Amino acid sequence: MTLNGKVAVVTGSNSGIGLGIAQVLAERGAKVVINSFTDRPEDHQLAAQIATDTGSEVTYVAADMSSGDDCRALVEKAKARFGSVDILVNNAGIQHVERIEDFPPEKWDAIIAINLNSAFHTSAAALPMMRAAGWGRIVNIASAHGLTASPFKSAYVAAKHGVVGLSKVTALETAGEGITCNAICPGYVLTPLVEAQIPDQMKTHNMDRETVIREVMLARQPSRQFATTDQIGGTVAFLCSEDAAQITGTTISVDGGWTAL
Incomplete structure (x- = not known):
């Protein structure tokens, strides 16, 4: 399951699930852009370490995923660095827990912006490149909360349901063009x-x-x-492979049976 020659952008990937995904894609041979909103020496050192460990080219690009302009610029910077964007993994996300009537409006806006709007902006920037190449993979990291709900997580649940819906629309708009779009719905990782x-x-x-x-x-x-970050990364890698070329517009739950209840 090689991804040699492919260029992958993974948002929110200097730690946690995103970092695990980036490491697996690099191990499979992809050139990888990792991302967060900070721009510290250790962020760039992390990219260099992944490159050393995997033998793939890895670079770090800072971008504020609450900003549509920054989201689109991230994709353009990846293209400038590596020549294309073949794989886009929308992973960036934040959380806040509160009753609806007490939920701070600024927290609602931030969660919707980072968890949902960013996936729209990066996809809009990457799709023309994928269409020109006749090949592309978009994997949106949703959540079990993209399929079900929990109290006190109104913004997160709304955003993740939106990510699932966006994935379906993207899949329909690109069907037959060598491009797929799917959502992974992890439980607790x-x-x-x-x-x-x-x-x-x-x-x-x-x-x-x-x-x-x-x-x-x-x-x-x-x-x-x-679930482990390696398992999420492996699922992403599978969706990017030719074995998954006819898997599009769907969700894959990695949740230990949570949404089967």
């Missing part, structure tokens, strides 16, 4: 951010690590196991 929450949950519920993971954090995930 073991990222550094989630790992950091475990000690507090252990203390709050007076449980050991394994019990608090199984009975509290993964209560809605029937497998009672976290």
Whole structure:
């Protein structure tokens, strides 16, 4: 399942799920642009480290994914660096939890902008390149919350449902052109951010690590196991392969059975 010669842009990818995806795509031979909103030496060092580890070309481009102009510029900078954008992975996202009547409007706007609007802007910028090449892959990282809901997550659930809908429309508009667009809907994934929450949950519920993971954090995930960033990356790589050329406009759940309930 080689991606040699392909150029991939992965948004929100200097940590967590995005970083895992970028590493897998680089391992499969793709040239990769990783991204976040910061522009620190360590961001560029991370790109250099992935390149050293995988033998692929990897670069870092800072972009504020709440800005439509920055989203489009990210794609153009990737084209300027590598000559094209063949694979676009829209992963950037943030979260806030609050009752609807207490939900800060600025948090709503930020979540919709970063989690949903950014996928529209990057896709709009990348699709002309993909059409010209006669080949392209767009993978939008949605969520189990793109298929179901939880209380106190109004903006996140709305955005992720929107990502699923956008993926379907993109697939229909590109059908027959060698371009596919799909959404991956992860459940709980073991990222550094989630790992950091475990000690507090252990203390709050007076449980050991394994019990608090199984009975509290993964209560809605029937497998009672976290997905891993490598598993999400592997799923993205599969969707970018020729084996998945006729998979478009759909969702793939990596959620341990959550949405089967």
